[in-house]
Amino acid sequence: xxxxxxxxxxxxxxxxxxxxxxxxxxxxxxxxxxxxxxxxxxxxxxxxxxxxxxxxxxxxxxxxxxxxxxxxxxxxxxxxxxxxxxxxxxxxxxxxxxxxxxxxxxxxxxxxxxxxxxxxxxxxxxxxxxxxxxxxxxxxxxxxxxxxxxxxxxxxxxxxxxxxxxxxxxxxxxxxxxxxxxxxxxxxxxxxxxxxxxxxxxxxxxxxxx
Numbered sequence: 001x002x003x004x005x006x007x008x009x010x011x012x013x014x015x016x017x018x019x020x021x022x023x024x025x026x027x028x029x030x031x032x033x034x035x036x037x038x039x040x041x042x043x044x045x046x047x048x049x050x051x052x053x054x055x056x057x058x059x060x061x062x063x064x065x066x067x068x069x070x071x072x073x074x075x076x077x078x079x080x081x082x083x084x085x086x087x088x089x090x091x092x093x094x095x096x097x098x099x100x101x102x103x104x105x106x107x108x109x110x111x112x113x114x115x116x117x118x119x120x121x122x123x124x125x126x127x128x129x130x131x132x133x134x135x136x137x138x139x140x141x142x143x144x145x146x147x148x149x150x151x152x153x154x155x156x157x158x159x160x161x162x163x164x165x166x167x168x169x170x171x172x173x174x175x176x177x178x179x180x181x182x183x184x185x186x187x188x189x190x191x192x193x194x195x196x197x198x199x200x201x202x203x204x205x206x207x208x209x210x
Contacts, residue, residue, distance in 0.1 A: 007039065014038075014051040014071050022072040026079045032105055033075055041098035041126055042068065058095055058119060066116070068096045069158065077156070083107045087153035090171065092142030097123030099158045100135045107154070110135045113142040146171055 015033055024030065039050035046056045055067040069077075077099075083089060083106040091100055094114035100123065103110045114120035117139050124137040140146075142157070151171050 010051040011038070014053075018053045018070075018072050019075040022076055024072070024075040024079050028106075029075060029079045032078075032102060033071070036098070036101055036105070037130070038071065038098060040130055041096040041101065041123075043096070056096075059116060066095070066119075068098065074099055074102065077158075078102050078106070081106075081154055081156065083154055088150065089154045089156060090146075090152040091156045091158050093158040094120055094123045094137055095158060097127045097135075097137070099156070100137070101127060101130060101132050103154075103156065104132050104135045108134065111138060111150075111152075112136070112158075113138050113140040115139070115141045 011034060015030055019030070019033065039047055042050040042056055043058060049056055051071070053070055053072060055070055058066045058068055081103075083103060085106070085108060087107050089103050089107045089110045091103060091110060091112040094100060094112040096119075097112070100110050100112040104127075112123070112135060114123065114137065120137050120139040127135050127137065155171070
């Protein structure tokens with residue numbers, strides 16, 4: 001098993017050699033990536049790959065696109081969101097729970113949906129073990145409308161989807177008149193790391209990323 005010192009060196013190299021060069025320069029984001037232990041969220045069979053610049057398979061690997069996004073995509077998505085401490089976030093595609101953990105440290109609350117019951121259960125356990133208390137993991141199909149309930153300031157599609165579910169827009173807060181979409185092609189050709197960012201009428205809070 002790796003000792004703490006080599007793990008911290010690998011984490012440092014991940015941030016400095018993968019994430020910073022991808023224009024992730026927000027100091028709070030970089031500090032958070034150093035604080036949250038990504039390796040705790042990686043499936044045991046792939047833990048040695050926790051700091052590699054690659055997507056990591058989740059589950060039994062049989063579902064195309066069911067993966068943990070690469071560190072640079074996670075970091076850039078988090079930076080582009082500009083999540084504020086008072087905001088609520090809806091995440092579609094819990095996966096390992098790592099993105100939910102990152103979002104939870106920047107938001108007031110996170111509701112994350114996962115269609116795979118095994119992944120949902122594992123993510124909830126990992127989040128609990130890591131002391132993340134403001135995330136609710138719900139076993140649900142994120143492509144289907146939510147029952148009437150809370151609205152959200154931010155919607156993140158962390159999972160791989162063939163198309164953006166348009167029925168997600170109504171659950172953005174009503175006072176936010178526009179949304180921002182950031183689409184990346186990092187998981188088997190499907191859209192990964194898609195972001196719907198609510199923004200007030202005269203306030204721009206993000207940009208389309210390469």
